[in-house]
Amino acid sequence: MGDLTQERFDRLLAWLDADREAAALKYEKIRLRMIRILASRGCCDAETLVDEIIDRVAAKVDWLILNYVGDPTLYFYGVAQNVYKEYLRKKLPPDLPPPEMEQTDFEEREQQYDCLDACMKDLPEDNNNLVIRYYEGEKQAKIYNRKRLAAELGITLDALRIRAHRIRRELRKCVLLCLEEAPAH
Amino acid sequence: MTLNRNDLIMIRQYLLGQLEEAQQQAIEQRLLTEDDLFEELEVAEDELSDEYVADDLTPVDRKQFEQYFLSTPERQRELRFATDLRQYVAKKTARDEATERTVSLPRGPRPERTPLAWLGQTQLFRIAAIAAFVVVIAGGLWFTRLDRHPPTSYATFTLTISNNNRADGGPATEINLPLAADAVRLYLKLPEALDQAARFRVELLKDSGETINIEKVARVEQAAVIELPATQLSRGQYALKLYVVKSDGTEQRVNGSYFVSVK
Numbered sequence: 001m002g003d004l005t006q007e008r009f010d011r012l013l014a015w016l017d018a019d020r021e022a023a024a025l026k027y028e029k030i031r032l033r034m035i036r037i038l039a040s041r042g043c044c045d046a047e048t049l050v051d052e053i054i055d056r057v058a059a060k061v062d063w064l065i066l067n068y069v070g071d072p073t074l075y076f077y078g079v080a081q082n083v084y085k086e087y088l089r090k091k092l093p094p095d096l097p098p099p100e101m102e103q104t105d106f107e108e109r110e111q112q113y114d115c116l117d118a119c120m121k122d123l124p125e126d127n128n129n130l131v132i133r134y135y136e137g138e139k140q141a142k143i144y145n146r147k148r149l150a151a152e153l154g155i156t157l158d159a160l161r162i163r164a165h166r167i168r169r170e171l172r173k174c175v176l177l178c179l180e181e182a183p184a185h
Numbered sequence: 186m187t188l189n190r191n192d193l194i195m196i197r198q199y200l201l202g203q204l205e206e207a208q209q210q211a212i213e214q215r216l217l218t219e220d221d222l223f224e225e226l227e228v229a230e231d232e233l234s235d236e237y238v239a240d241d242l243t244p245v246d247r248k249q250f251e252q253y254f255l256s257t258p259e260r261q262r263e264l265r266f267a268t269d270l271r272q273y274v275a276k277k278t279a280r281d282e283a284t285e286r287t288v289s290l291p292r293g294p295r296p297e298r299t300p301l302a303w304l305g306q307t308q309l310f311r312i313a314a315i316a317a318f319v320v321v322i323a324g325g326l327w328f329t330r331l332d333r334h335p336p337t338s339y340a341t342f343t344l345t346i347s348n349n350n351r352a353d354g355g356p357a358t359e360i361n362l363p364l365a366a367d368a369v370r371l372y373l374k375l376p377e378a379l380d381q382a383a384r385f386r387v388e389l390l391k392d393s394g395e396t397i398n399i400e401k402v403a404r405v406e407q408a409a410v411i412e413l414p415a416t417q418l419s420r421g422q423y424a425l426k427l428y429v430v431k432s433d434g435t436e437q438r439v440n441g442s443y444f445v446s447v448k
Contacts, residue, residue, distance in 0.1 A: 074218075
Protein backbone atom coordinates (compact mmCIF):
# COMPACT_ATOMS: atom_id res chain seq x y z
CA MET A 1 0.00 0.00 0.00
CA GLY A 2 1.17 3.51 -0.75
CA ASP A 3 0.53 6.29 1.78
CA LEU A 4 -1.49 4.33 4.31
CA THR A 5 -0.10 4.93 7.80
CA GLN A 6 -0.89 2.61 10.71
CA GLU A 7 -2.86 5.38 12.38
CA ARG A 8 -4.99 6.01 9.34
CA PHE A 9 -5.46 2.28 8.79
CA ASP A 10 -6.69 1.92 12.38
CA ARG A 11 -9.23 4.69 11.80
CA LEU A 12 -10.32 2.99 8.59
CA LEU A 13 -10.94 -0.23 10.54
CA ALA A 14 -12.82 1.71 13.21
CA TRP A 15 -15.06 3.17 10.51
CA LEU A 16 -15.80 -0.31 9.16
CA ASP A 17 -16.77 -1.73 12.55
CA ALA A 18 -16.41 -0.80 16.21
CA ASP A 19 -15.16 -4.32 16.92
CA ARG A 20 -11.61 -4.52 15.59
CA GLU A 21 -11.72 -8.20 14.71
CA ALA A 22 -14.99 -7.82 12.83
CA ALA A 23 -13.55 -4.74 11.13
CA ALA A 24 -10.47 -6.67 9.99
CA LEU A 25 -12.68 -9.38 8.51
CA LYS A 26 -14.82 -6.78 6.70
CA TYR A 27 -11.70 -5.08 5.37
CA GLU A 28 -10.27 -8.31 4.02
CA LYS A 29 -13.59 -9.28 2.46
CA ILE A 30 -13.93 -5.91 0.70
CA ARG A 31 -10.35 -6.08 -0.50
CA LEU A 32 -10.58 -9.61 -1.92
CA ARG A 33 -13.92 -9.01 -3.57
CA MET A 34 -12.79 -5.80 -5.20
CA ILE A 35 -9.75 -7.62 -6.56
CA ARG A 36 -12.07 -10.26 -8.01
CA ILE A 37 -14.40 -7.66 -9.51
CA LEU A 38 -11.59 -5.72 -11.14
CA ALA A 39 -10.09 -8.95 -12.45
CA SER A 40 -13.51 -9.76 -13.91
CA ARG A 41 -13.33 -6.45 -15.75
CA GLY A 42 -10.05 -7.53 -17.28
CA CYS A 43 -7.57 -5.70 -15.00
CA CYS A 44 -4.35 -7.69 -15.00
CA ASP A 45 -3.04 -5.84 -11.97
CA ALA A 46 -6.19 -5.68 -9.88
CA GLU A 47 -4.30 -5.81 -6.55
CA THR A 48 -2.43 -2.58 -7.27
CA LEU A 49 -5.68 -0.89 -8.22
CA VAL A 50 -7.34 -2.05 -5.02
CA ASP A 51 -4.42 -0.71 -2.97
CA GLU A 52 -5.00 2.64 -4.66
CA ILE A 53 -8.73 2.48 -3.84
CA ILE A 54 -8.00 1.73 -0.18
CA ASP A 55 -5.46 4.56 0.01
CA ARG A 56 -8.02 7.01 -1.35
CA VAL A 57 -10.76 5.87 1.04
CA ALA A 58 -8.34 5.98 3.97
CA ALA A 59 -7.31 9.51 3.02
CA LYS A 60 -10.91 10.62 3.56
CA VAL A 61 -11.63 8.50 6.60
CA ASP A 62 -11.94 11.39 9.08
CA TRP A 63 -14.58 13.03 6.90
CA LEU A 64 -16.30 9.66 6.35
CA ILE A 65 -16.55 8.95 10.08
CA LEU A 66 -18.33 12.25 10.60
CA ASN A 67 -20.49 12.45 7.49
CA TYR A 68 -20.98 9.17 5.60
CA VAL A 69 -24.26 7.35 6.11
CA GLY A 70 -24.74 3.85 4.71
CA ASP A 71 -22.79 0.69 4.01
CA PRO A 72 -19.05 1.55 3.81
CA THR A 73 -18.65 -1.22 1.21
CA LEU A 74 -20.62 0.83 -1.28
CA TYR A 75 -18.39 3.84 -0.72
CA PHE A 76 -15.40 1.67 -1.61
CA TYR A 77 -17.28 0.65 -4.74
CA GLY A 78 -17.85 4.27 -5.74
CA VAL A 79 -14.13 5.00 -5.40
CA ALA A 80 -13.37 1.80 -7.32
CA GLN A 81 -15.43 3.10 -10.25
CA ASN A 82 -13.30 6.25 -10.44
CA VAL A 83 -10.01 4.39 -10.12
CA TYR A 84 -11.12 1.94 -12.78
CA LYS A 85 -12.02 4.75 -15.20
CA GLU A 86 -8.58 6.30 -14.69
CA TYR A 87 -7.02 2.89 -15.30
CA LEU A 88 -8.94 2.59 -18.58
CA ARG A 89 -7.74 6.00 -19.73
CA LYS A 90 -4.11 5.01 -19.11
CA LYS A 91 -4.52 1.53 -20.56
CA LEU A 92 -3.62 0.53 -24.11
CA PRO A 93 -6.29 1.04 -26.77
CA PRO A 94 -9.21 -1.36 -26.16
CA ASP A 95 -9.17 -2.77 -29.66
CA LEU A 96 -5.84 -4.50 -29.07
CA PRO A 97 -6.14 -8.28 -28.77
CA PRO A 98 -6.28 -9.75 -25.25
CA PRO A 99 -2.95 -10.84 -23.74
CA GLU A 100 -1.55 -14.11 -24.95
CA MET A 101 -2.01 -17.16 -22.79
CA GLU A 102 0.91 -17.66 -20.47
CA GLN A 103 2.93 -20.46 -21.97
CA THR A 104 3.83 -23.38 -19.79
CA ASP A 105 6.27 -26.01 -20.83
CA PHE A 106 5.72 -29.72 -20.69
CA GLU A 107 7.64 -30.22 -17.43
CA GLU A 108 5.67 -27.48 -15.74
CA ARG A 109 2.40 -29.06 -16.80
CA GLU A 110 3.66 -32.42 -15.60
CA GLN A 111 4.49 -30.92 -12.22
CA GLN A 112 1.04 -29.33 -11.91
CA TYR A 113 -0.58 -32.64 -12.68
CA ASP A 114 1.60 -34.48 -10.19
CA CYS A 115 0.67 -31.91 -7.53
CA LEU A 116 -2.99 -32.43 -8.28
CA ASP A 117 -2.48 -36.17 -7.97
CA ALA A 118 -0.80 -35.73 -4.59
CA CYS A 119 -3.45 -33.29 -3.34
CA MET A 120 -6.28 -35.59 -4.40
CA LYS A 121 -4.66 -38.37 -2.40
CA ASP A 122 -4.44 -36.05 0.61
CA LEU A 123 -8.16 -35.32 0.57
CA PRO A 124 -10.35 -37.12 3.08
CA GLU A 125 -11.82 -40.19 1.37
CA ASP A 126 -15.37 -38.80 1.27
CA ASN A 127 -14.21 -35.61 -0.42
CA ASN A 128 -12.00 -37.49 -2.84
CA ASN A 129 -14.95 -39.67 -3.86
CA LEU A 130 -17.21 -36.67 -4.18
CA VAL A 131 -14.81 -34.90 -6.53
CA ILE A 132 -14.40 -37.97 -8.72
CA ARG A 133 -18.11 -38.62 -8.92
CA TYR A 134 -19.06 -34.97 -9.35
CA TYR A 135 -16.75 -34.41 -12.29
CA GLU A 136 -17.19 -37.84 -13.84
CA GLY A 137 -18.84 -38.30 -17.25
CA GLU A 138 -19.81 -36.11 -20.14
CA LYS A 139 -22.91 -34.07 -20.90
CA GLN A 140 -26.11 -36.02 -20.03
CA ALA A 141 -24.20 -38.73 -18.17
CA LYS A 142 -22.60 -36.08 -15.97
CA ILE A 143 -25.98 -34.50 -15.18
CA TYR A 144 -27.39 -37.90 -14.29
CA ASN A 145 -24.34 -38.70 -12.09
CA ARG A 146 -24.78 -35.47 -10.18
CA LYS A 147 -28.50 -36.01 -9.60
CA ARG A 148 -27.78 -39.50 -8.31
CA LEU A 149 -24.96 -38.26 -6.10
CA ALA A 150 -27.12 -35.48 -4.63
CA ALA A 151 -29.88 -38.00 -3.93
CA GLU A 152 -27.43 -40.37 -2.22
CA LEU A 153 -26.12 -37.55 -0.04
CA GLY A 154 -29.64 -36.32 0.66
CA ILE A 155 -28.92 -32.78 -0.51
CA THR A 156 -30.13 -30.59 -3.35
CA LEU A 157 -28.18 -30.23 -6.58
CA ASP A 158 -27.40 -26.65 -5.64
CA ALA A 159 -25.98 -27.71 -2.28
CA LEU A 160 -23.91 -30.32 -4.10
CA ARG A 161 -22.53 -27.67 -6.47
CA ILE A 162 -21.43 -25.57 -3.53
CA ARG A 163 -19.93 -28.55 -1.70
CA ALA A 164 -17.96 -29.60 -4.80
CA HIS A 165 -16.80 -26.03 -5.29
CA ARG A 166 -15.53 -25.74 -1.71
CA ILE A 167 -13.55 -28.95 -2.00
CA ARG A 168 -12.19 -27.80 -5.34
CA ARG A 169 -11.15 -24.48 -3.80
CA GLU A 170 -9.16 -26.33 -1.13
CA LEU A 171 -7.70 -28.60 -3.77
CA ARG A 172 -6.61 -25.61 -5.81
CA LYS A 173 -4.93 -24.05 -2.76
CA CYS A 174 -3.16 -27.34 -2.09
CA VAL A 175 -1.90 -27.50 -5.69
CA LEU A 176 -0.61 -23.91 -5.53
CA LEU A 177 1.19 -24.67 -2.28
CA CYS A 178 2.64 -27.86 -3.74
CA LEU A 179 3.90 -25.95 -6.79
CA GLU A 180 5.52 -23.31 -4.57
CA GLU A 181 7.31 -26.03 -2.64
CA ALA A 182 8.31 -28.02 -5.72
CA PRO A 183 11.89 -27.51 -6.88
CA ALA A 184 12.19 -25.22 -9.89
CA HIS A 185 13.20 -27.04 -13.02
CA MET B 186 -30.49 -14.05 0.77
CA THR B 187 -31.54 -16.95 -1.45
CA LEU B 188 -30.44 -16.78 -5.04
CA ASN B 189 -32.85 -17.32 -7.88
CA ARG B 190 -32.38 -18.65 -11.37
CA ASN B 191 -32.07 -15.14 -12.77
CA ASP B 192 -29.14 -14.44 -10.44
CA LEU B 193 -27.29 -17.48 -11.77
CA ILE B 194 -27.86 -16.38 -15.36
CA MET B 195 -26.75 -12.83 -14.57
CA ILE B 196 -23.55 -14.04 -12.90
CA ARG B 197 -22.69 -16.14 -15.91
CA GLN B 198 -23.34 -13.24 -18.26
CA TYR B 199 -21.29 -10.99 -15.99
CA LEU B 200 -18.31 -13.32 -16.20
CA LEU B 201 -18.59 -13.45 -19.98
CA GLY B 202 -18.84 -9.66 -20.27
CA GLN B 203 -22.37 -9.83 -21.64
CA LEU B 204 -24.11 -7.36 -19.30
CA GLU B 205 -24.99 -3.73 -19.89
CA GLU B 206 -23.05 -1.20 -17.79
CA ALA B 207 -25.94 -0.59 -15.37
CA GLN B 208 -26.55 -4.32 -14.88
CA GLN B 209 -22.85 -4.86 -14.34
CA GLN B 210 -22.69 -2.21 -11.64
CA ALA B 211 -25.79 -3.57 -9.92
CA ILE B 212 -24.36 -7.08 -9.79
CA GLU B 213 -20.96 -5.84 -8.60
CA GLN B 214 -22.51 -3.96 -5.71
CA ARG B 215 -24.34 -7.10 -4.71
CA LEU B 216 -21.14 -9.14 -5.06
CA LEU B 217 -19.49 -6.89 -2.51
CA THR B 218 -22.28 -7.25 0.02
CA GLU B 219 -23.91 -10.68 -0.53
CA ASP B 220 -21.90 -13.73 0.50
CA ASP B 221 -24.12 -16.21 -1.36
CA LEU B 222 -23.83 -14.32 -4.60
CA PHE B 223 -20.07 -14.04 -4.29
CA GLU B 224 -19.77 -17.77 -3.76
CA GLU B 225 -21.99 -18.28 -6.78
CA LEU B 226 -19.51 -16.19 -8.77
CA GLU B 227 -16.73 -18.57 -7.77
CA VAL B 228 -18.85 -21.61 -8.63
CA ALA B 229 -19.75 -20.11 -12.01
CA GLU B 230 -16.05 -19.45 -12.72
CA ASP B 231 -15.32 -23.14 -12.08
CA GLU B 232 -18.20 -24.22 -14.26
CA LEU B 233 -17.32 -21.96 -17.17
CA SER B 234 -13.75 -23.26 -17.16
CA ASP B 235 -15.03 -26.84 -17.02
CA GLU B 236 -17.46 -26.26 -19.87
CA TYR B 237 -14.74 -24.64 -21.95
CA VAL B 238 -12.40 -27.58 -21.43
CA ALA B 239 -15.20 -30.04 -22.23
CA ASP B 240 -16.09 -28.02 -25.34
CA ASP B 241 -19.62 -27.58 -24.00
CA LEU B 242 -19.88 -23.81 -24.51
CA THR B 243 -21.85 -22.37 -27.41
CA PRO B 244 -19.66 -20.76 -30.10
CA VAL B 245 -20.67 -17.28 -28.86
CA ASP B 246 -19.89 -18.07 -25.22
CA ARG B 247 -16.66 -19.76 -26.22
CA LYS B 248 -15.50 -16.66 -28.02
CA GLN B 249 -16.47 -14.44 -25.07
CA PHE B 250 -14.72 -16.83 -22.72
CA GLU B 251 -11.49 -16.61 -24.70
CA GLN B 252 -11.61 -12.86 -25.27
CA TYR B 253 -13.07 -11.65 -21.98
CA PHE B 254 -12.96 -14.26 -19.25
CA LEU B 255 -9.42 -15.43 -19.94
CA SER B 256 -7.97 -11.93 -19.95
CA THR B 257 -6.12 -12.32 -16.64
CA PRO B 258 -3.26 -14.71 -15.79
CA GLU B 259 -5.16 -15.92 -12.72
CA ARG B 260 -8.08 -17.08 -14.85
CA GLN B 261 -5.67 -18.75 -17.27
CA ARG B 262 -4.16 -20.68 -14.37
CA GLU B 263 -7.65 -21.66 -13.27
CA LEU B 264 -8.26 -23.02 -16.76
CA ARG B 265 -5.16 -25.16 -16.53
CA PHE B 266 -6.34 -26.47 -13.20
CA ALA B 267 -9.74 -27.32 -14.74
CA THR B 268 -7.95 -29.13 -17.55
CA ASP B 269 -5.84 -31.16 -15.15
CA LEU B 270 -8.80 -32.00 -12.95
CA ARG B 271 -10.80 -33.22 -15.91
CA GLN B 272 -7.95 -35.44 -17.04
CA TYR B 273 -7.36 -36.73 -13.55
CA VAL B 274 -10.99 -37.75 -13.13
CA ALA B 275 -11.14 -39.30 -16.61
CA LYS B 276 -8.03 -41.36 -15.94
CA LYS B 277 -9.17 -42.39 -12.47
CA THR B 278 -12.58 -43.43 -13.76
CA ALA B 279 -11.10 -45.37 -16.67
CA ARG B 280 -8.70 -47.15 -14.30
CA ASP B 281 -11.51 -48.06 -11.92
CA GLU B 282 -13.66 -49.35 -14.77
CA ALA B 283 -10.79 -51.45 -16.08
CA THR B 284 -10.29 -52.93 -12.60
CA GLU B 285 -14.00 -53.71 -12.33
CA ARG B 286 -13.94 -55.41 -15.72
CA THR B 287 -10.94 -57.50 -14.74
CA VAL B 288 -12.52 -58.53 -11.47
CA SER B 289 -15.80 -59.49 -13.13
CA LEU B 290 -14.27 -61.68 -15.85
CA PRO B 291 -15.85 -65.15 -15.76
CA ARG B 292 -13.56 -67.77 -14.32
CA GLY B 293 -13.25 -70.52 -16.92
CA PRO B 294 -10.70 -72.29 -19.03
CA ARG B 295 -8.46 -69.90 -20.90
CA PRO B 296 -8.96 -69.92 -24.64
CA GLU B 297 -6.43 -72.13 -26.30
CA ARG B 298 -5.88 -69.90 -29.29
CA THR B 299 -2.80 -67.74 -29.41
CA PRO B 300 -3.40 -64.00 -29.23
CA LEU B 301 -3.10 -63.68 -32.99
CA ALA B 302 -5.24 -66.69 -33.84
CA TRP B 303 -8.43 -64.64 -33.89
CA LEU B 304 -7.03 -62.39 -36.56
CA GLY B 305 -7.92 -64.70 -39.39
CA GLN B 306 -6.91 -67.76 -41.30
CA THR B 307 -4.92 -66.39 -44.15
CA GLN B 308 -1.46 -64.90 -43.90
CA LEU B 309 -2.56 -61.88 -45.91
CA PHE B 310 -5.39 -61.10 -43.52
CA ARG B 311 -3.07 -61.48 -40.55
CA ILE B 312 -0.60 -59.02 -42.01
CA ALA B 313 -3.40 -56.55 -42.77
CA ALA B 314 -4.78 -56.92 -39.28
CA ILE B 315 -1.35 -56.39 -37.69
CA ALA B 316 -0.80 -53.31 -39.86
CA ALA B 317 -4.16 -51.91 -38.75
CA PHE B 318 -3.25 -52.68 -35.14
CA VAL B 319 0.03 -50.79 -35.53
CA VAL B 320 -1.81 -47.79 -36.97
CA VAL B 321 -4.26 -47.80 -34.08
CA ILE B 322 -1.41 -48.03 -31.55
CA ALA B 323 0.43 -45.21 -33.34
CA GLY B 324 -2.73 -43.12 -33.22
CA GLY B 325 -3.13 -43.95 -29.57
CA LEU B 326 0.43 -42.90 -28.78
CA TRP B 327 -0.05 -39.77 -30.82
CA PHE B 328 -2.93 -38.71 -28.63
CA THR B 329 -1.67 -40.01 -25.30
CA ARG B 330 0.15 -36.79 -24.63
CA LEU B 331 -2.89 -34.75 -25.68
CA ASP B 332 -5.09 -36.71 -23.28
CA ARG B 333 -2.57 -36.52 -20.45
CA HIS B 334 -2.01 -32.79 -20.86
CA PRO B 335 -4.82 -31.24 -22.87
CA PRO B 336 -3.73 -28.04 -24.55
CA THR B 337 -4.70 -24.64 -23.27
CA SER B 338 -3.65 -22.70 -26.33
CA TYR B 339 -4.19 -23.44 -29.97
CA ALA B 340 -2.89 -22.34 -33.33
CA THR B 341 -5.88 -22.45 -35.65
CA PHE B 342 -5.83 -23.20 -39.36
CA THR B 343 -8.65 -23.48 -41.87
CA LEU B 344 -8.17 -26.02 -44.63
CA THR B 345 -10.06 -26.24 -47.89
CA ILE B 346 -10.62 -29.54 -49.63
CA SER B 347 -8.79 -30.18 -52.85
CA ASN B 348 -9.51 -32.75 -55.51
CA ASN B 349 -5.84 -32.92 -56.44
CA ASN B 350 -3.66 -35.60 -54.99
CA ARG B 351 -0.25 -35.11 -53.44
CA ALA B 352 1.55 -35.97 -56.64
CA ASP B 353 -0.29 -33.14 -58.36
CA GLY B 354 0.85 -30.77 -55.69
CA GLY B 355 -2.45 -29.88 -54.07
CA PRO B 356 -2.66 -26.50 -52.27
CA ALA B 357 -1.10 -27.14 -48.86
CA THR B 358 -1.70 -25.03 -45.78
CA GLU B 359 1.63 -24.16 -44.23
CA ILE B 360 2.33 -24.62 -40.53
CA ASN B 361 5.65 -23.31 -39.33
CA LEU B 362 7.45 -24.87 -36.38
CA PRO B 363 7.98 -24.13 -33.58
CA LEU B 364 4.39 -23.27 -32.74
CA ALA B 365 3.56 -20.70 -30.09
CA ALA B 366 0.71 -22.92 -28.88
CA ASP B 367 0.14 -26.31 -27.24
CA ALA B 368 -1.78 -27.71 -30.18
CA VAL B 369 -3.08 -27.03 -33.64
CA ARG B 370 -6.78 -26.91 -34.31
CA LEU B 371 -7.62 -27.66 -37.92
CA TYR B 372 -10.94 -26.54 -39.37
CA LEU B 373 -11.64 -28.73 -42.41
CA LYS B 374 -14.16 -26.79 -44.48
CA LEU B 375 -16.95 -29.11 -45.53
CA PRO B 376 -18.54 -29.37 -48.95
CA GLU B 377 -21.95 -27.66 -48.71
CA ALA B 378 -23.94 -30.76 -49.55
CA LEU B 379 -23.16 -32.58 -46.28
CA ASP B 380 -25.89 -33.38 -43.79
CA GLN B 381 -25.90 -31.17 -40.66
CA ALA B 382 -26.12 -34.23 -38.41
CA ALA B 383 -23.24 -36.09 -40.07
CA ARG B 384 -20.44 -37.50 -37.91
CA PHE B 385 -16.89 -37.75 -39.18
CA ARG B 386 -13.65 -39.63 -39.04
CA VAL B 387 -10.35 -38.30 -40.34
CA GLU B 388 -7.35 -40.21 -41.63
CA LEU B 389 -4.10 -38.33 -41.46
CA LEU B 390 -1.42 -39.60 -43.82
CA LYS B 391 2.17 -38.49 -43.48
CA ASP B 392 4.69 -38.58 -46.30
CA SER B 393 6.72 -41.07 -44.26
CA GLY B 394 3.88 -43.55 -44.77
CA GLU B 395 2.54 -43.26 -41.23
CA THR B 396 -1.25 -43.16 -40.98
CA ILE B 397 -3.13 -41.81 -38.00
CA ASN B 398 -6.79 -42.51 -37.45
CA ILE B 399 -8.65 -39.62 -35.79
CA GLU B 400 -12.12 -40.36 -34.50
CA LYS B 401 -12.45 -37.35 -32.24
CA VAL B 402 -13.84 -34.95 -34.82
CA ALA B 403 -16.08 -32.07 -33.82
CA ARG B 404 -18.53 -30.27 -36.09
CA VAL B 405 -18.51 -26.47 -35.95
CA GLU B 406 -20.93 -25.02 -38.47
CA GLN B 407 -19.55 -25.83 -41.93
CA ALA B 408 -16.32 -27.40 -40.71
CA ALA B 409 -15.07 -30.63 -39.21
CA VAL B 410 -12.58 -29.77 -36.47
CA ILE B 411 -9.66 -31.83 -35.22
CA GLU B 412 -6.88 -31.08 -32.78
CA LEU B 413 -3.29 -32.30 -32.91
CA PRO B 414 -0.71 -31.89 -30.15
CA ALA B 415 2.05 -29.50 -31.20
CA THR B 416 4.72 -31.63 -29.57
CA GLN B 417 3.91 -34.49 -31.90
CA LEU B 418 4.01 -32.51 -35.12
CA SER B 419 7.10 -33.06 -37.20
CA ARG B 420 8.17 -31.45 -40.42
CA GLY B 421 6.75 -32.99 -43.55
CA GLN B 422 3.74 -33.21 -45.83
CA TYR B 423 0.39 -34.38 -44.53
CA ALA B 424 -2.82 -35.31 -46.31
CA LEU B 425 -6.10 -35.60 -44.48
CA LYS B 426 -8.96 -37.74 -45.73
CA LEU B 427 -12.41 -37.12 -44.42
CA TYR B 428 -15.03 -39.84 -43.96
CA VAL B 429 -18.70 -39.41 -43.16
CA VAL B 430 -19.80 -41.97 -40.56
CA LYS B 431 -23.41 -42.97 -41.17
CA SER B 432 -25.86 -43.91 -38.44
CA ASP B 433 -25.48 -47.63 -39.32
CA GLY B 434 -21.72 -47.38 -38.78
CA THR B 435 -20.76 -47.52 -42.46
CA GLU B 436 -18.52 -44.82 -43.84
CA GLN B 437 -18.35 -42.82 -47.01
CA ARG B 438 -15.21 -41.03 -48.09
CA VAL B 439 -15.62 -37.37 -48.94
CA ASN B 440 -14.05 -36.76 -52.35
CA GLY B 441 -10.74 -34.94 -52.23
CA SER B 442 -8.18 -34.35 -49.49
CA TYR B 443 -6.88 -31.56 -47.27
CA PHE B 444 -3.15 -30.87 -47.41
CA VAL B 445 -0.81 -29.51 -44.77
CA SER B 446 2.86 -28.73 -45.05
CA VAL B 447 4.67 -28.55 -41.70
CA LYS B 448 7.94 -26.62 -42.01
